[in-house]
Amino acid sequence: MPRPASFAGEGPVDPSAAHRLPRALVPRRYDLHLRPDLDQARFEGTVRISGEAASDVREVLLHAVDLQVAEASASAAEGPAVPCDVELEPEHQRLRLRPAEPLPAGPLRLDLRFSGELNDRLHGFYRSTYTDPEGRTRTIATTQFEATHARRAFPCLDEPDAKAVFAITLDVPEGLLAVSNGPVVDEEPLAGGGRRVRFGDTMPMSTYLVAFVVGPLVATEPVRAGGTTLRVVHVPGKEGLTGFALEAAAHALDFFTDWFGLPYPADKLDLVAIPDFAFGAMENLGCVTFRETALLVDPGRASQLELQRVADVVSHEIAHMWFGDLVTMKWWNGIWLNEAFATFMELLCVDHFRPAWRRWVSFGLEREAALAVDGLHRTRPVEYPVGSPEEAEGMFDVLTYQKGASVLRMLERYLGEERFRDGIRRYLARHRYANTETTDLWDALEEASGEPVRQVMESWIFQGGHPLVTLAEGPSGPQLRQEPFTYGPPLPGEPSAIGRHWEVPLLVRALPEAPGPATGAEPGGSGGDGEARLLLGAEPTALPPLPGGGVPVLNAGGWGFYRVRYPRSTLETLAGRLGDLAVLERFGLLGDTWAAVLAGQADLADLLTLAGGLAPREDPDVLGQLAGALRSLERFLDEDDLGALAACTRAIVAPSLAELGFERQPGDDERTLTLRSLVVALAGTVGQDPEVQERCRALFAAEQAGRADLDPDLAPAVVQVVAASGDRSTYEQLLDRYRHPATPQEEMRFLVALADVPDPQVAAEVFELALSEVRTQNAAFVLAALLGSRLHGPATWERLTARWDEVLARTPENLAPRMLEAVRWLCRDRALAERVTDWLAAHPLRSGQRTVQQALERLWVHVGAVERLRSPAPAALQAATARLGEGRGAAGR
Structure with missing residues (x-):
């Protein structure tokens, strides 16, 4: 659907255009060789970028920032190397190369020698430290490239749809461990000490998924899970904190291999705990990096919620190996698809890993946090146009993760588990090793289900906010209607980002007039015979007949991403029958009432x-x-x-x-x-x-x-x-x-x-x-x-x-x-x-x-x-x- 009027005229039609590189070169392969100096907090390296030029080449633009480029050359096919004039454009984070003579269309190769600083800002190629038992400060060189920080480590086409194979070589000082995306395929000693470590080629992937870590670290003994070699890498002395993460990761590898119907797409999996890390974790292919609290844990000293946090993050990042790494968004406007789906799959996986945790129930608090932001006039659509690196960084928020996952869960409950999974498998198989737009997913789900998925989901993804679904008396009986939920009017002089109406996939059930005998079963939300299923559009709709009659429960099961308002008499009945409601139905009733109190639409009483x-x-x-x-x-x-x-x-x-x-x-x-x-x-x-x-x-x-x-x-x-x-x-x-x-x-x-x-x-x-x-x-x-x-x-x-x-x-x-x-x-x-x-x-x-x-x-x-x-x-x-x-x-x- 078109963007709502409140976003019309906000910047260019495609704000990414000013931040995209012209594709004089379509990269196919990077041969990257780096020599980090941990004592001096510096690194130097070389990169060969091999690819194709669609037309004659007079200049090539790459991304590079905070790098010094000592020399560069270009060559066509097997021809001689031609030196390039080098011009850095720091304000645009770009590097402009002009060959001394034009090069013909066809195979093209760039060779560059560069250097940079191991920074302390927790992005790009940076340094992390810890204190060892002897009181010495030890340094680790590590990476964080998402969203647009690979360009701080090596010149590259740092855009998600510029996928290529990466072959990485690291010169490693004596006594240090090195890990990267691929397995080690060769090591040789260096004349001055240390060793040269060469890693296996990756599958074609985006630059933001490249990773390498060098430091005084140790790895657990490898275990096999789903045919994959799995390790946890950590600072020495924390070996006893690795077992739970290994268990959760092994489960996730088996679970996702089966659920997606595709094998794990890398050659090994290292989970690396970094003492200094700005995010929770990062899904680098085969070399996932974590902050220590999200990976290392002692089950004997941790609460269930702390164990859940580790299982969540491990499962989330491993889900990305398929949904994000194997199939990747074309541009950063689609980052929600990566993150929302990995969040959805994390919950599905952890619920299977530890059913007693009732992970879909506990997700209610996270969904409520998204609803709280999404009721603001300053919310945003889940997907919106993204241009600059700063705008890309701003996508990593509660709307991308928690609202996105909530909307996917709402859709899955409406379509049914099997049809939803079939659509996801179709999407991944069709687009593996490639890049996609959001609509590619909706099309696959629509084909698998026969439902108007694109029509429904575009109303939730391309406009901000969510509806308030009200049960009221209409001209010919009870009816359902929707309006945008807000906490009040916009701030003076500001437009609202909240949409007008949604295609709301409603599940409604009836609470019997009188409490029945306890069955021990969780009422509501089964998607079975006791529920009515309908799409509520812009116009009021008659409440459908409900099996068994009784008091209507809107948002049956509590899976919908919307607020609900009942007539006072119905609310009073439900308040007296909370035990007859499903857990998430009770949860939603409390959340909707508190939101109404904040909006001045209900009393604290x-x-x-x-x-x-x-x-x-x-x-x-x-x-x-x-x-x-x-x-x-x-x-x-x-x-x-x-x-x-x-x-x-x-x-x-x-x-x-x-x-x-x-x-x-x-x-x-x-x-x-x-x-x-x-x-x-x-x-x-x-x-x-x-x-x-x-x-x-x-x-x-x-x-x-x-x-x-x-x-x-x-x-x-x-x-x-x-x-x-x-x-x-x-x-x-x-x-x-x-x-x-x-x-x-x-x-x-x-x-x-x-x-x-x-x-x-x-x-x-x-x-x-x-x-x-x-x-x-x-x-x-x-x-x-x-x-x-x-x-x-x-x-x-x-x-x-x-x-x-x-x-x-x-x-x-x-x-x-x-x-x-x-x-x-x-x-x-x-x-x-x-x-x-x-x-x-x-x-x-x-x-x-x-x-x-x-x-x-x-x-x-x-x-x-x-x-x-x-x-x-x-x-x-x-x-x-x-x-x-x-x-x-x-x-x-």
Whole structure:
């Protein structure tokens, strides 16, 4: 479908045109030889680019930035090399080569000699460091090329559709390990020491998927999985943290080989843990790189959520080997297709790997984060025109990953699993080793299913926002209608990126008039006989007859990416029958109600009524949805009203706390362990429960003294409660644990907890730590935690703006927007919100500015909510507390 009017006239029709290279040369092969000098933080190398010229060649443009090119030559077919005049164009990140004489069309070869710096910005060819047991700083040379950073390591055609075979050779200093995309096929000693390592040719692939790592690293013994050699590469001493990743990766290789119906497309698979890494991981073909927390884990010390994070990321990156590496988008506007589909497949794979985790249910919280952004007028279409490298970098956000995956799941539920998988297999088989547009996928799914997939999905991909589906009484009975969901009008003088209407694939079921006998089955969302299936277009549609009659449940199963609004009578019925709803149906009811509260379309009492209907052993993600709203209220309310919020929170969680306690019980499944942790954290922080706080301090002290181990699933909650109710002595203990962690997960757990200590002087010291001691990959998360704190946010904002240049110098470009997302919580003071808005308007980021603009709009949504809720919230909280029974939690304990 055409782009909505709100995007008409935004830049050229094809903004990529100004940033694309003319294809004087179509590359077929790169022979790349690099010599990194880790001591001097430099590298030098040569590259031969072989390909085809469609016409006579008078000049060739390549990408290159932060490189020095010493010499270049060109040759046609088997002819002699012709020297080239070299002109670097840093502002365009280009290199212009002019042969001394024109070369004829046909085979063309370029040879270049170049050098560069191993930078400290976590992109291109960069250096990472760690401290060994003897206290020595050790250096690793590693790569991160997505989106447009291969050009920082070697001259190339750095565009995703310029696929070629890569043959990589590295000169490696003595005692260091080297890994790259292909397996090692040859090694020879060098005269001055060290060795020359040659890696096998890759399949044709994009430059952003090239990788090489050289450093004092070790690899696990290789294992075989699905016919593929699999290893984990890591710093010495962390061998004991590799087993879970190997297990998850072996499962993923088998799962995807079967699901896609195609063999793994590389010759081996190395998973490489890098101490300094700006992303979670990167899907380089055969050589996937990770930050350590996403790969190395001790199952005996990690919570289920921390294990899930590792399984998620490993599965996501391995899914990319097919969907992204084997078949690749033509240009960066299509990056959503890579990332959304890898997210979808990650969830499918992990749900198969650990069914007890109920991964599709827990994805609800991630989907809710996407809905929260997508309800803003400053949202964007999932796919939109992309031109500059900065615009490409800005695509890596919640809309690309979480909204994209949610829309794919909605489609899969509507089409059915088999037809969906058949379409994906058709797409991959048809386009392997090639590049595609989004419409190629829709066409394959349409052929496999016979459904109007392109018509439906273009309404979701090429316009921003999502619908609010309303059940209302029409002229001849109940009807369904849609309208765009918004939190309010656009900011003054701004257009809206939210679309007008969607082709909504609806699943609707009926809740029987009276509760039936418990069956133990999960109700709703099966796609079976108990559901009506329809496409809701722009015009109101009569509610179809529902098998069994009864109360309609829109978004049956909870898979749709849209909000739902019911008549009050229906909502009250559902609130009293929450146990008869599927988990994600309950989740959606809470999320939609809280969104309506933020939009001024519902009362806080509506949400609290739903809270009162939750069971003591509620699903942790359903309670997590409510917990998010309660934590938002903690930031919204005046100091004098926090007591009412705390009392209501205690009343909500008291039955769960009484039933679950602090101790793991025989028969507890993994979801129960997660629920217990959530209940303890909520009671001890927002609930300010003194008994819970004291118990957490006792558990932490016993663990500190070595008298008892903390339950790994309860440990994150205990640390959070101890920090939030702690003092300077607590801070010193947490700081020591951060500096001497047992695992990467514990390092991050204690680091982020430092920002929760309420002492303002501690907050000032944590800010200084973020600008000095903390790794640059983690500093942005510490600053975001301080900025989003009710207690420390305003003072952190003043520090941040006073030292802005220093902050940006220590923050990887992709993480600066993530840090500034936390400004949405600076909402209790309208004057501060205005200063924040003005300051960020005057200090735009180079990359990710759209994310910052969305955070500012969310700030003003929150300001509006603060001002609306300030008066009625205390009474609503007190009334809910009275209904729930304030004292029952203490009696139960």
